[in-house]
Amino acid sequence: MKVEVKLFAVAKQIANAESVAVELADRATVGQLRDALVAQFPGLAPVMSHIAVAVNAQYSADDVILTADSEVACIPPVSGG
Amino acid sequence: MIELTNDPIDPTSLLQQVASHQAGAVVLFLGTTREFTGSRQTESLDYECYPEMAEKKLNELECEARDRWSIVDCAIVHRLGQLGLGEASVAIAVSSAHRKNAFQAGQWLIDTLKEVVPIWKKENWADGTTDWVHPGLTNEE
Numbered sequence: 382m383k384v385e386v387k388l389f390a391v392a393k394q395i396a397n398a399e400s401v402a403v404e405l406a407d408r409a410t411v412g413q414l415r416d417a418l419v420a421q422f423p424g425l426a427p428v429m430s431h432i433a434v435a436v437n438a439q440y441s442a443d444d445v446i447l448t449a450d451s452e453v454a455c456i457p458p459v460s461g462g
Numbered sequence: 463m464i465e466l467t468n469d470p471i472d473p474t475s476l477l478q479q480v481a482s483h484q485a486g487a488v489v490l491f492l493g494t495t496r497e498f499t500g501s502r503q504t505e506s507l508d509y510e511c512y513p514e515m516a517e518k519k520l521n522e523l524e525c526e527a528r529d530r531w532s533i534v535d536c537a538i539v540h541r542l543g544q545l546g547l548g549e550a551s552v553a554i555a556v557s558s559a560h561r562k563n564a565f566q567a568g569q570w571l572i573d574t575l576k577e578v579v580p581i582w583k584k585e586n587w588a589d590g591t592t593d594w595v596h597p598g599l600t601n602e603e
Contacts, residue, residue, distance in 0.1 A: 383571065387512065389510065389511075389582060390582035402490075428599060435515055437579070438514050456512065457596045458581065458594035458598050458599050460583045460594075461491045461575060461576060461580075462575055462581075
C-alpha cells in the first residue's frame with residue numbers, strides 16, 4: 382500500500398518536500414514506516430529518533446498499524462509559543 | 463476559544479472574549495519575538511503548523527484546563543507566518559472567579575502548548591542564516 386506522509390519543519394527541509402509517498406506492506410506499523418522513510422531519505426536518519434509520528438492527528442507509538450487511508454505526519458520536536 | 467491566525471494578535475479583543483461578570487481575575491500571557499538568544503541576533507521568526515492537528519490539540523488543551531481548574535473562560539490564539547521583533551506569536555487569556563485558578567491554568571496552558579501542539583518556529587538570524595527550532599534536537603530555545 383502507498384501511504385502519504387506529511388513533513389514539517391526540519392523533516393520537510395531534509396526531504397525537500399511537504400509530503401512524500403511511502404510504499405509499505407499492508408498492515409505495516411509506524412515503526413516500519415520510520416525505517417522506510419530513512420531508507421528513502423537517508424538524511425532523516427540522525428533526526429528520526431526525535432521525530433514523533435502522528436496517525437490521524439494523534440501521536441502514535443511504533444506498534445500502531447497503518448492503513449492506506451491513514452493521515453500520517455512526521456512531527457519533529459515542536460517549538461510553538 | 464482557540465484560533466490559528468496569520469493576522470497580528472489583538473490582546474484587547476482577546477481580553478474582551480474572556481471578560482465576564484463572574485470573573486474576579488483575568489490573566490493574559492503573550493509570547494513575543496525576542497531579539498537575542500544568547501549572543502545570536504534574530505531578525506524575524508517564521509511559524510508553521512500542522513493545522514488539523516494543531517487545532518485539535520489546542521481544543522484538547524482548552525478542555526483539559528476547564529476540567530482541571532475552575533475557570534470562567536479561556537482563549538488561546540497562535541500566530542503563523544513571519545513575525546518581526548516584539549510581535550506576539552501566542553496569546554492566552556484566562557478568566558476565573560479568583561486569581562489563583564487563572565494563573566495556574568494560564569501557566570499550564572502555555573507550558574503544555576509548547577510541548578505538544580504541532581507548531582514550529584524558524585529563526586531568521588541577522589547574519590542571514592536560518593534554523594528550525596527543535597528543542598532537544600537542534601538549537602535550544
